[in-house]
Amino acid sequence: MKKRLVLVFCILGWFLSVQAQPATSRGEQRLPISFQEGMARAEAALRAEGYVNIGVQANMALGYKGENTAMIMVNEATNGTYWINIVVASLTNNAGIPGGERVKLQGRIGNPSTNANPPGPTGTTAADWNTTAVGWRGKNNQQVSFTCPSSGKPSTELWGTDTYTDDSSICTAAVHAGVITYGGGNVTIEIRPGLSAYSGSARNGVTSKGYGGWHSSFIFIR
Known part of the structure:
Protein backbone atom coordinates (compact mmCIF):
# COMPACT_ATOMS: atom_id res chain seq x y z
CA MET A 1 0.00 0.00 0.00
CA LYS A 2 1.34 3.38 -1.01
CA LYS A 3 3.14 5.38 1.67
CA ARG A 4 2.07 2.88 4.33
CA LEU A 5 4.01 4.41 7.18
CA VAL A 6 2.73 7.86 6.33
CA LEU A 7 -0.82 6.49 6.39
CA VAL A 8 -0.31 4.90 9.81
CA PHE A 9 1.04 8.12 11.33
CA CYS A 10 -1.61 10.18 9.57
CA ILE A 11 -4.45 8.08 10.99
CA LEU A 12 -2.80 8.03 14.42
CA GLY A 13 -2.38 11.79 14.38
CA TRP A 14 -5.99 12.23 13.27
CA PHE A 15 -7.26 9.94 16.04
CA LEU A 16 -5.28 11.70 18.75
CA SER A 17 -6.28 15.14 17.51
CA VAL A 18 -9.97 14.24 17.34
CA GLN A 19 -9.89 13.09 20.95
CA ALA A 20 -8.83 16.59 21.96
CA GLN A 21 -11.30 18.43 19.76
CA PRO A 22 -14.27 20.03 21.55
CA ALA A 23 -16.35 20.18 18.35
CA THR A 24 -16.81 17.64 15.57
CA SER A 25 -19.35 17.00 12.83
CA ARG A 26 -19.96 13.75 10.97
CA GLY A 27 -22.05 12.97 7.93
CA GLU A 28 -22.34 10.63 4.98
CA GLN A 29 -23.91 10.39 1.56
CA ARG A 30 -24.33 7.52 -0.87
CA LEU A 31 -23.50 8.19 -4.51
CA PRO A 32 -23.65 6.07 -7.70
CA ILE A 33 -20.00 6.66 -8.57
CA SER A 34 -16.80 4.62 -8.77
CA PHE A 35 -14.18 4.51 -6.04
CA GLN A 36 -11.77 6.49 -8.22
CA GLU A 37 -14.38 9.18 -8.85
CA GLY A 38 -15.17 9.35 -5.14
CA MET A 39 -11.53 9.88 -4.22
CA ALA A 40 -11.09 12.47 -6.95
CA ARG A 41 -14.16 14.38 -5.74
CA ALA A 42 -12.95 14.21 -2.13
CA GLU A 43 -9.58 15.78 -2.92
CA ALA A 44 -11.12 18.35 -5.27
CA ALA A 45 -13.69 19.36 -2.63
CA LEU A 46 -11.00 19.87 0.01
CA ARG A 47 -8.92 21.93 -2.38
CA ALA A 48 -11.90 24.04 -3.46
CA GLU A 49 -12.79 24.82 0.18
CA GLY A 50 -9.28 26.07 0.89
CA ALA A 70 -11.37 17.35 7.57
CA MET A 71 -11.25 13.65 6.72
CA ILE A 72 -13.22 12.18 3.82
CA MET A 73 -13.46 8.40 3.38
CA VAL A 74 -14.83 6.46 0.41
CA ASN A 75 -16.30 3.05 1.24
CA GLU A 76 -18.06 0.57 -1.02
CA ALA A 77 -21.80 0.18 -0.50
CA THR A 78 -23.95 -1.99 -2.81
CA ASN A 79 -25.15 -2.00 -6.41
CA GLY A 80 -22.21 0.03 -7.69
CA THR A 81 -22.56 2.82 -5.14
CA TYR A 82 -20.15 4.21 -2.55
CA TRP A 83 -20.55 5.84 0.84
CA ILE A 84 -18.78 9.18 1.23
CA ASN A 85 -18.11 9.65 4.95
CA ILE A 86 -16.99 13.09 6.15
CA VAL A 87 -15.66 14.05 9.57
CA VAL A 88 -14.67 17.62 10.40
CA ALA A 89 -13.03 18.44 13.73
CA SER A 90 -12.34 21.96 14.98
CA LEU A 91 -10.38 23.54 17.81
CA THR A 92 -13.34 25.83 18.39
CA ASN A 93 -16.07 24.85 20.83
CA ASN A 94 -18.70 26.21 18.43
CA ALA A 95 -20.31 23.09 16.96
CA GLY A 96 -21.73 25.13 14.08
CA ILE A 97 -18.28 25.72 12.58
CA PRO A 98 -17.31 22.10 11.81
CA GLY A 99 -20.94 21.44 10.88
CA GLY A 100 -20.87 24.22 8.33
CA GLU A 101 -17.58 22.98 6.90
CA ARG A 102 -18.95 19.46 6.56
CA VAL A 103 -22.08 20.65 4.78
CA LYS A 104 -20.00 22.64 2.27
CA LEU A 105 -17.76 19.64 1.58
CA GLN A 106 -20.78 17.38 1.10
CA GLY A 107 -22.27 19.86 -1.33
CA ARG A 108 -19.11 19.99 -3.41
CA ILE A 109 -18.78 16.20 -3.50
CA GLY A 110 -22.40 15.84 -4.57
CA ASN A 111 -21.97 18.55 -7.22
CA PRO A 112 -18.38 18.26 -8.52
CA SER A 113 -18.86 21.09 -11.03
CA THR A 114 -18.35 23.48 -8.09
CA ASN A 115 -14.88 22.11 -7.35
CA ALA A 116 -12.93 23.86 -10.08
CA ASN A 117 -10.18 26.16 -8.89
CA PRO A 118 -10.51 29.82 -9.91
CA PRO A 119 -8.74 30.85 -13.12
CA GLY A 120 -5.16 32.00 -12.75
CA PRO A 121 -3.92 35.34 -14.06
CA THR A 122 -3.18 33.89 -17.50
CA GLY A 123 -6.37 31.86 -17.85
CA THR A 124 -4.81 28.80 -16.26
CA THR A 125 -5.97 27.02 -13.11
CA ALA A 126 -4.59 28.46 -9.88
CA ALA A 127 -2.46 25.91 -8.03
CA ASP A 128 -0.34 25.62 -4.92
CA TRP A 129 2.62 23.38 -4.18
CA ASN A 130 0.30 20.63 -2.93
CA THR A 131 -2.01 20.54 -5.97
CA THR A 132 -2.19 17.14 -7.68
CA ALA A 133 -3.89 15.76 -10.80
CA VAL A 134 -6.13 13.29 -8.95
CA GLY A 135 -9.17 15.41 -9.83
CA TRP A 136 -8.57 14.62 -13.52
CA ARG A 137 -8.00 10.89 -13.03
CA GLY A 138 -9.21 8.82 -15.97
CA LYS A 139 -9.47 11.80 -18.34
CA ASN A 140 -6.65 10.49 -20.51
CA ASN A 141 -5.13 12.86 -23.08
CA GLN A 142 -6.83 15.89 -21.52
CA GLN A 143 -4.48 18.84 -21.12
CA VAL A 144 -4.75 21.17 -18.13
CA SER A 145 -2.74 24.34 -17.45
CA PHE A 146 -1.76 25.59 -14.00
CA THR A 147 -0.09 28.64 -12.50
CA CYS A 148 2.42 27.63 -9.81
CA PRO A 149 3.01 30.42 -7.27
CA SER A 150 6.43 31.78 -6.43
CA SER A 151 5.81 31.32 -2.72
CA GLY A 152 5.21 28.08 -0.89
CA LYS A 153 7.13 25.04 0.21
CA PRO A 154 7.79 22.38 -2.44
CA SER A 155 6.09 19.08 -1.62
CA THR A 156 7.82 15.77 -0.91
CA GLU A 157 4.87 14.00 -2.55
CA LEU A 158 6.54 13.13 -5.86
CA TRP A 159 6.75 9.79 -7.66
CA GLY A 160 8.19 9.16 -11.12
CA THR A 161 10.49 10.70 -13.71
CA ASP A 162 9.05 12.49 -16.77
CA THR A 163 5.86 10.51 -16.19
CA TYR A 164 4.52 11.10 -12.67
CA THR A 165 1.78 9.49 -10.57
CA ASP A 166 -1.36 11.62 -10.55
CA ASP A 167 -1.12 12.12 -6.78
CA SER A 168 2.27 13.81 -7.16
CA SER A 169 2.63 17.55 -6.59
CA ILE A 170 2.29 19.13 -10.03
CA CYS A 171 4.42 22.19 -9.24
CA THR A 172 7.17 20.16 -7.58
CA ALA A 173 7.15 17.75 -10.53
CA ALA A 174 7.49 20.74 -12.86
CA VAL A 175 10.70 21.79 -11.09
CA HIS A 176 11.98 18.21 -11.22
CA ALA A 177 11.22 18.05 -14.95
CA GLY A 178 12.93 21.40 -15.59
CA VAL A 179 9.75 23.13 -16.76
CA ILE A 180 9.88 25.85 -14.07
CA THR A 181 12.04 26.84 -11.11
CA TYR A 182 11.04 27.48 -7.51
CA GLY A 183 10.15 30.94 -8.73
CA GLY A 184 6.92 29.45 -10.10
CA GLY A 185 5.33 29.86 -13.51
CA ASN A 186 2.80 28.37 -15.90
CA VAL A 187 2.79 24.66 -16.73
CA THR A 188 0.60 22.38 -18.83
CA ILE A 189 0.12 18.71 -18.06
CA GLU A 190 -1.49 15.91 -20.03
CA ILE A 191 -3.32 13.11 -18.26
CA ARG A 192 -2.03 9.66 -19.12
CA PRO A 193 -2.94 6.09 -18.07
CA GLY A 194 -1.25 4.58 -15.05
CA LEU A 195 2.04 2.72 -15.40
CA SER A 196 3.13 -0.61 -13.97
CA ALA A 197 6.16 1.08 -12.38
CA TYR A 198 7.60 4.56 -11.85
CA SER A 199 11.30 5.33 -11.49
CA GLY A 200 12.69 7.89 -9.08
CA SER A 201 15.55 10.28 -9.78
CA ALA A 202 17.30 13.45 -8.63
CA ARG A 203 16.94 16.46 -10.94
CA ASN A 204 17.17 20.21 -10.52
CA GLY A 205 17.52 19.95 -6.76
CA VAL A 206 14.41 17.75 -6.42
CA THR A 207 14.40 14.02 -5.68
CA SER A 208 11.44 11.95 -6.82
CA LYS A 209 10.63 8.50 -5.50
CA GLY A 210 10.04 5.28 -7.37
CA TYR A 211 6.84 3.30 -7.04
CA GLY A 212 5.05 0.28 -8.50
CA GLY A 213 1.76 0.32 -10.38
CA TRP A 214 -0.59 3.29 -9.98
CA HIS A 215 -4.02 4.32 -11.32
CA SER A 216 -3.16 7.35 -13.45
CA SER A 217 -0.26 9.56 -14.55
CA PHE A 218 0.59 12.93 -16.01
CA ILE A 219 3.36 14.35 -18.17
CA PHE A 220 4.31 17.93 -19.02
CA ILE A 221 3.61 19.48 -22.42
CA ARG A 222 6.55 21.68 -23.36
Whole structure:
Protein backbone atom coordinates (compact mmCIF):
# COMPACT_ATOMS: atom_id res chain seq x y z
CA MET A 1 0.00 0.00 0.00
CA LYS A 2 1.34 3.38 -1.01
CA LYS A 3 3.14 5.38 1.67
CA ARG A 4 2.07 2.88 4.33
CA LEU A 5 4.01 4.41 7.18
CA VAL A 6 2.73 7.86 6.33
CA LEU A 7 -0.82 6.49 6.39
CA VAL A 8 -0.31 4.90 9.81
CA PHE A 9 1.04 8.12 11.33
CA CYS A 10 -1.61 10.18 9.57
CA ILE A 11 -4.45 8.08 10.99
CA LEU A 12 -2.80 8.03 14.42
CA GLY A 13 -2.38 11.79 14.38
CA TRP A 14 -5.99 12.23 13.27
CA PHE A 15 -7.26 9.94 16.04
CA LEU A 16 -5.28 11.70 18.75
CA SER A 17 -6.28 15.14 17.51
CA VAL A 18 -9.97 14.24 17.34
CA GLN A 19 -9.89 13.09 20.95
CA ALA A 20 -8.83 16.59 21.96
CA GLN A 21 -11.30 18.43 19.76
CA PRO A 22 -14.27 20.03 21.55
CA ALA A 23 -16.35 20.18 18.35
CA THR A 24 -16.81 17.64 15.57
CA SER A 25 -19.35 17.00 12.83
CA ARG A 26 -19.96 13.75 10.97
CA GLY A 27 -22.05 12.97 7.93
CA GLU A 28 -22.34 10.63 4.98
CA GLN A 29 -23.91 10.39 1.56
CA ARG A 30 -24.33 7.52 -0.87
CA LEU A 31 -23.50 8.19 -4.51
CA PRO A 32 -23.65 6.07 -7.70
CA ILE A 33 -20.00 6.66 -8.57
CA SER A 34 -16.80 4.62 -8.77
CA PHE A 35 -14.18 4.51 -6.04
CA GLN A 36 -11.77 6.49 -8.22
CA GLU A 37 -14.38 9.18 -8.85
CA GLY A 38 -15.17 9.35 -5.14
CA MET A 39 -11.53 9.88 -4.22
CA ALA A 40 -11.09 12.47 -6.95
CA ARG A 41 -14.16 14.38 -5.74
CA ALA A 42 -12.95 14.21 -2.13
CA GLU A 43 -9.58 15.78 -2.92
CA ALA A 44 -11.12 18.35 -5.27
CA ALA A 45 -13.69 19.36 -2.63
CA LEU A 46 -11.00 19.87 0.01
CA ARG A 47 -8.92 21.93 -2.38
CA ALA A 48 -11.90 24.04 -3.46
CA GLU A 49 -12.79 24.82 0.18
CA GLY A 50 -9.28 26.07 0.89
CA TYR A 51 -7.85 23.08 2.75
CA VAL A 52 -4.07 22.65 2.54
CA ASN A 53 -1.48 19.92 3.14
CA ILE A 54 -3.96 17.54 1.54
CA GLY A 55 -3.00 13.89 1.80
CA VAL A 56 -4.62 11.05 -0.16
CA GLN A 57 -4.08 7.58 1.27
CA ALA A 58 -5.91 4.32 0.50
CA ASN A 59 -9.61 5.28 0.81
CA MET A 60 -9.09 8.55 2.68
CA ALA A 61 -8.39 12.21 1.89
CA LEU A 62 -7.27 14.48 4.73
CA GLY A 63 -6.82 18.26 4.78
CA TYR A 64 -6.34 21.20 7.13
CA LYS A 65 -7.76 24.73 7.16
CA GLY A 66 -7.05 27.00 10.09
CA GLU A 67 -8.51 25.35 13.19
CA ASN A 68 -10.35 22.72 11.13
CA THR A 69 -9.26 19.23 10.12
CA ALA A 70 -11.37 17.35 7.57
CA MET A 71 -11.25 13.65 6.72
CA ILE A 72 -13.22 12.18 3.82
CA MET A 73 -13.46 8.40 3.38
CA VAL A 74 -14.83 6.46 0.41
CA ASN A 75 -16.30 3.05 1.24
CA GLU A 76 -18.06 0.57 -1.02
CA ALA A 77 -21.80 0.18 -0.50
CA THR A 78 -23.95 -1.99 -2.81
CA ASN A 79 -25.15 -2.00 -6.41
CA GLY A 80 -22.21 0.03 -7.69
CA THR A 81 -22.56 2.82 -5.14
CA TYR A 82 -20.15 4.21 -2.55
CA TRP A 83 -20.55 5.84 0.84
CA ILE A 84 -18.78 9.18 1.23
CA ASN A 85 -18.11 9.65 4.95
CA ILE A 86 -16.99 13.09 6.15
CA VAL A 87 -15.66 14.05 9.57
CA VAL A 88 -14.67 17.62 10.40
CA ALA A 89 -13.03 18.44 13.73
CA SER A 90 -12.34 21.96 14.98
CA LEU A 91 -10.38 23.54 17.81
CA THR A 92 -13.34 25.83 18.39
CA ASN A 93 -16.07 24.85 20.83
CA ASN A 94 -18.70 26.21 18.43
CA ALA A 95 -20.31 23.09 16.96
CA GLY A 96 -21.73 25.13 14.08
CA ILE A 97 -18.28 25.72 12.58
CA PRO A 98 -17.31 22.10 11.81
CA GLY A 99 -20.94 21.44 10.88
CA GLY A 100 -20.87 24.22 8.33
CA GLU A 101 -17.58 22.98 6.90
CA ARG A 102 -18.95 19.46 6.56
CA VAL A 103 -22.08 20.65 4.78
CA LYS A 104 -20.00 22.64 2.27
CA LEU A 105 -17.76 19.64 1.58
CA GLN A 106 -20.78 17.38 1.10
CA GLY A 107 -22.27 19.86 -1.33
CA ARG A 108 -19.11 19.99 -3.41
CA ILE A 109 -18.78 16.20 -3.50
CA GLY A 110 -22.40 15.84 -4.57
CA ASN A 111 -21.97 18.55 -7.22
CA PRO A 112 -18.38 18.26 -8.52
CA SER A 113 -18.86 21.09 -11.03
CA THR A 114 -18.35 23.48 -8.09
CA ASN A 115 -14.88 22.11 -7.35
CA ALA A 116 -12.93 23.86 -10.08
CA ASN A 117 -10.18 26.16 -8.89
CA PRO A 118 -10.51 29.82 -9.91
CA PRO A 119 -8.74 30.85 -13.12
CA GLY A 120 -5.16 32.00 -12.75
CA PRO A 121 -3.92 35.34 -14.06
CA THR A 122 -3.18 33.89 -17.50
CA GLY A 123 -6.37 31.86 -17.85
CA THR A 124 -4.81 28.80 -16.26
CA THR A 125 -5.97 27.02 -13.11
CA ALA A 126 -4.59 28.46 -9.88
CA ALA A 127 -2.46 25.91 -8.03
CA ASP A 128 -0.34 25.62 -4.92
CA TRP A 129 2.62 23.38 -4.18
CA ASN A 130 0.30 20.63 -2.93
CA THR A 131 -2.01 20.54 -5.97
CA THR A 132 -2.19 17.14 -7.68
CA ALA A 133 -3.89 15.76 -10.80
CA VAL A 134 -6.13 13.29 -8.95
CA GLY A 135 -9.17 15.41 -9.83
CA TRP A 136 -8.57 14.62 -13.52
CA ARG A 137 -8.00 10.89 -13.03
CA GLY A 138 -9.21 8.82 -15.97
CA LYS A 139 -9.47 11.80 -18.34
CA ASN A 140 -6.65 10.49 -20.51
CA ASN A 141 -5.13 12.86 -23.08
CA GLN A 142 -6.83 15.89 -21.52
CA GLN A 143 -4.48 18.84 -21.12
CA VAL A 144 -4.75 21.17 -18.13
CA SER A 145 -2.74 24.34 -17.45
CA PHE A 146 -1.76 25.59 -14.00
CA THR A 147 -0.09 28.64 -12.50
CA CYS A 148 2.42 27.63 -9.81
CA PRO A 149 3.01 30.42 -7.27
CA SER A 150 6.43 31.78 -6.43
CA SER A 151 5.81 31.32 -2.72
CA GLY A 152 5.21 28.08 -0.89
CA LYS A 153 7.13 25.04 0.21
CA PRO A 154 7.79 22.38 -2.44
CA SER A 155 6.09 19.08 -1.62
CA THR A 156 7.82 15.77 -0.91
CA GLU A 157 4.87 14.00 -2.55
CA LEU A 158 6.54 13.13 -5.86
CA TRP A 159 6.75 9.79 -7.66
CA GLY A 160 8.19 9.16 -11.12
CA THR A 161 10.49 10.70 -13.71
CA ASP A 162 9.05 12.49 -16.77
CA THR A 163 5.86 10.51 -16.19
CA TYR A 164 4.52 11.10 -12.67
CA THR A 165 1.78 9.49 -10.57
CA ASP A 166 -1.36 11.62 -10.55
CA ASP A 167 -1.12 12.12 -6.78
CA SER A 168 2.27 13.81 -7.16
CA SER A 169 2.63 17.55 -6.59
CA ILE A 170 2.29 19.13 -10.03
CA CYS A 171 4.42 22.19 -9.24
CA THR A 172 7.17 20.16 -7.58
CA ALA A 173 7.15 17.75 -10.53
CA ALA A 174 7.49 20.74 -12.86
CA VAL A 175 10.70 21.79 -11.09
CA HIS A 176 11.98 18.21 -11.22
CA ALA A 177 11.22 18.05 -14.95
CA GLY A 178 12.93 21.40 -15.59
CA VAL A 179 9.75 23.13 -16.76
CA ILE A 180 9.88 25.85 -14.07
CA THR A 181 12.04 26.84 -11.11
CA TYR A 182 11.04 27.48 -7.51
CA GLY A 183 10.15 30.94 -8.73
CA GLY A 184 6.92 29.45 -10.10
CA GLY A 185 5.33 29.86 -13.51
CA ASN A 186 2.80 28.37 -15.90
CA VAL A 187 2.79 24.66 -16.73
CA THR A 188 0.60 22.38 -18.83
CA ILE A 189 0.12 18.71 -18.06
CA GLU A 190 -1.49 15.91 -20.03
CA ILE A 191 -3.32 13.11 -18.26
CA ARG A 192 -2.03 9.66 -19.12
CA PRO A 193 -2.94 6.09 -18.07
CA GLY A 194 -1.25 4.58 -15.05
CA LEU A 195 2.04 2.72 -15.40
CA SER A 196 3.13 -0.61 -13.97
CA ALA A 197 6.16 1.08 -12.38
CA TYR A 198 7.60 4.56 -11.85
CA SER A 199 11.30 5.33 -11.49
CA GLY A 200 12.69 7.89 -9.08
CA SER A 201 15.55 10.28 -9.78
CA ALA A 202 17.30 13.45 -8.63
CA ARG A 203 16.94 16.46 -10.94
CA ASN A 204 17.17 20.21 -10.52
CA GLY A 205 17.52 19.95 -6.76
CA VAL A 206 14.41 17.75 -6.42
CA THR A 207 14.40 14.02 -5.68
CA SER A 208 11.44 11.95 -6.82
CA LYS A 209 10.63 8.50 -5.50
CA GLY A 210 10.04 5.28 -7.37
CA TYR A 211 6.84 3.30 -7.04
CA GLY A 212 5.05 0.28 -8.50
CA GLY A 213 1.76 0.32 -10.38
CA TRP A 214 -0.59 3.29 -9.98
CA HIS A 215 -4.02 4.32 -11.32
CA SER A 216 -3.16 7.35 -13.45
CA SER A 217 -0.26 9.56 -14.55
CA PHE A 218 0.59 12.93 -16.01
CA ILE A 219 3.36 14.35 -18.17
CA PHE A 220 4.31 17.93 -19.02
CA ILE A 221 3.61 19.48 -22.42
CA ARG A 222 6.55 21.68 -23.36
